Amino acid sequence: MGIFNKKETAYIKELENKLKKANETIVDLNKQLESITKKYNDNLKFIEDNNIKDYEQVINQIAIKKDEIMNLRIEESNYRCKIKELTEQYDTLKRNKENSVSINVTEEIKTNSTTDGFYNFSEVSNEENNQIIYFISASKGKGSLAGLHLIDYTLNEYLYKVKYYIEQIVIEKYKSSDNLYDWLAVGLAYKGKGANFRKESLFYLTKFVSTANNTDWNNILSIDMDLDKYNIYSKIAELYEKEADLENAYNYAMKACEFRIYADSGMYRLGSILKKLDINKCVEYYKEKLTDPRYKEIKNGIKKELNDALEKQKKNYVYRPRKRKSTIDENMENNLKEIADRYLKYF
Incomplete structure (x- = not known):
């Protein structure tokens, strides 16, 4: 170093x-x-x-x-x-x-949008172009972890419009790869694209976790310490919950908690899922956590969740998922894919 x-x-x-x-x-x-x-x-x-x-x-x-x-x-x-x-x-x-190419976000990138406030994905500015090429160049030296290194920039930097390009570049470059690290990268890229791509994200993320061994998990920590078992399984649980697949959401959330015992976020994630899955089990769950001394520092937060669950229990609450209203913007996706394809030559 x-x-x-x-x-x-x-x-x-x-x-x-x-x-x-x-x-x-x-x-x-x-x-x-x-x-x-x-x-x-x-x-x-x-x-x-x-x-x-x-x-x-x-x-x-x-x-x-x-x-x-x-x-x-x-x-x-x-x-x-x-x-x-x-x-x-x-x-x-x-x-x-x-590096001569700065990766700091400039005013040009912050303001490079159309008059209605949305980004124009059909054009790439010089500064955006320099950033994309820099990210690809910096990732190429990571070998089998290159795709993961590239998508990691979108997880830890606020890249504005460039974020969308990087996600699409990762997808186009690695979606057909046999490398399990690329599956994780593509899964994270699809997750970053939002609600319309949850199923694609789940396909790649679950494919990765079902294949990865302890050595593989340790290797990805060299890219980002937050890409550990707890966080990846939590992301999968979150996606399943948003897709209203509550059984899978619960199973992955439980698995995540095995990797980081007594994590506050994991505890709340399970509670959120149980509230939708079975309100009676949710009430018992929060009652149990309320008496656990290892959660004493967030006792007020647990009380709030328990009270909400008790109110819902009184009303015989049954979760009914909302129908998704969002639709894919085909024009935007075509622009992103067209731009992404241009950068594949830099690998």
């Missing part, structure tokens, strides 16, 4: 090693937890009937492993935040020092 001095570089390396070790430990502990839980399930009847002491011992083992995993998650999150902060500093310095 040529921009940092030796001490800073060594510190980042140390954090990365600690993160790797934390990940490995969590994987190992999860395996132990699965083994203990299996033993509990397979032998529950025998243990209850013949040896209460052993039964209590198994229960205690499960509780200990869950606490160990929770503590490691917190430690892991701290490492990720530190690495992300330093990596962002590095990226900023690198851009300013080593």
